[in-house]
Amino acid sequence: MKRKPYIFITRKLPAGALEQLYHSFEVSMWESETESVPRDVLLKETQKADALLTMLSDKIDREVLEAGASLKVVANLAVGYDNIDLKTASERDIVVCNTPDVLTDTTADLAFALLMAAARRIVEAAEYVKEGEWKSWSPLLLAGHDIHHKTIGIVGMGKIGEALAKRATGFEMEILYHNRTRKPEAEEKLGAQYVSFDELIQRSDYIVCLTPLTAQTKGIFNGGSFKKMKNSAIFVNASRGPVVDEQALYEALVSGEISAAGLDVFETEPINADHPLLTLKNVVALPHIGSSSTETRMEMMDLCTYNIEAVLTGKQPKTPVEL
Numbered sequence: 001m002k003r004k005p006y007i008f009i010t011r012k013l014p015a016g017a018l019e020q021l022y023h024s025f026e027v028s029m030w031e032s033e034t035e036s037v038p039r040d041v042l043l044k045e046t047q048k049a050d051a052l053l054t055m056l057s058d059k060i061d062r063e064v065l066e067a068g069a070s071l072k073v074v075a076n077l078a079v080g081y082d083n084i085d086l087k088t089a090s091e092r093d094i095v096v097c098n099t100p101d102v103l104t105d106t107t108a109d110l111a112f113a114l115l116m117a118a119a120r121r122i123v124e125a126a127e128y129v130k131e132g133e134w135k136s137w138s139p140l141l142l143a144g145h146d147i148h149h150k151t152i153g154i155v156g157m158g159k160i161g162e163a164l165a166k167r168a169t170g171f172e173m174e175i176l177y178h179n180r181t182r183k184p185e186a187e188e189k190l191g192a193q194y195v196s197f198d199e200l201i202q203r204s205d206y207i208v209c210l211t212p213l214t215a216q217t218k219g220i221f222n223g224g225s226f227k228k229m230k231n232s233a234i235f236v237n238a239s240r241g242p243v244v245d246e247q248a249l250y251e252a253l254v255s256g257e258i259s260a261a262g263l264d265v266f267e268t269e270p271i272n273a274d275h276p277l278l279t280l281k282n283v284v285a286l287p288h289i290g291s292s293s294t295e296t297r298m299e300m301m302d303l304c305t306y307n308i309e310a311v312l313t314g315k316q317p318k319t320p321v322e323l
């Protein structure tokens with residue numbers, strides 16, 4: 001009898017999310033919900049896998065892809081795919097899929113929440129109350145920065161960038177953006193103005209990064225860029241950690257070159273609890289939860305399972321990454 005195609009899932013996912021796969025395929029998954037699959041297990045499982053359902057924390061490099069003699073598809077549970085070696089995937093005719101669209105609004109909500117939390121010192125203020133520091137109402141107690149009518153600069157005006165800009169219009173913000181290409185429709189619809197990267201970082205009160213991580217975006221926020229920002233600027237990163245030089249960000253926050261930062265992503269994830277950035281009150285740090293609403297995560301899983309089933313049954317996946 002012909003063997004059923006084998007799918008390996010690199011993290012424990014709710015069984016319900018995978019129902020449609022169990023009918024026609026052999027499926028197994030790494031047993032932990034919270035810890036990444038060890039490298040040796042990933043390599044061993046890939047040797048027999050026709051499909052991998054991967055997390056953004058898995059490094060799917062040449063070694064892994066070459067281990068998969070019958071590997072046909074890698075479905076990443078993320079829109080970002082900087083963890084996957086696309087060149088090798090293309091050489092080996094392995095389809096790579098991601099999860100665009102379904103997470104756009106949820107991630108834009110979080111990016112705006114991070115901006116607001118950093119501006120209005122929400123985390124610091126909540127801790128202040130819980131730690132019993134609150135003695136009386138006072139005129140400048142935990143005074144933050146206004147958001148309404150300020151200027152937001154979005155670097156990476158893609159799907160999430162546009163959804164964030166839409167939220168900013170509700171706060172009557174001036175919207176600047178910088179993108180790989182100019183987007184006249186977004187300009188018309190959102191009243192956004194295209195500017196150079198330098199102009200954006202100089203003019204904005206809030207600078208939000210929403211680019212993918214690529215060779216071009218790695219380290220674009222560095223000592224030089226923080227120097228050009230206003231001293232009152234608030235920097236928000238909801239894209240990928242390595243777009244920022246974290247040492248330079250730390251220095252800019254300590255020296256007062258910029259005012260605060262809201263960070264959902266870090267150079268190394270999970271960030272070490274001793275990391276200097278985490279000692280600063282003007283940093284709001286989150287554990288990479290941009291798309292983490294239950295509804296959206298379930299939709300991301302559905303999209304991954306759809307894509308895997310499509311490739312393994314000779315159909316078109318919905319969201320293949322261009323190789």
Ligand SMILES: NC(=O)C1=CN([C@@H]2O[C@H](COP(=O)(O)OP(=O)(O)OC[C@H]3O[C@@H](n4cnc5c(N)ncnc54)[C@H](O)[C@@H]3O)[C@@H](O)[C@H]2O)C=CC1
Nearest residue numbers: 080107156157158159160179180211212216238239290291
């Ligand atoms: N924090 C989180 O949990 C999440 C993070 N992300 C990150 O957000 C990124 C964006 O997601 P989407 O908006 O769905 O992708 P998208 O592909 O729709 O948008 C990315 C935009 O960045 C622009 N871009 C690329 N290189 C650039 C450069 N060098 N300079 C300026 N602009 C550049 C592109 O032209 C595009 O408009 C993902 O690649 C991922 O890394 C996405 C979802 C959740």
Ligand SMILES: O=C(O)C(=O)CO
Nearest residue numbers: 077078079080103291
């Ligand atoms: O989709 C992504 O790229 C994320 O970072 C998590 O949703």
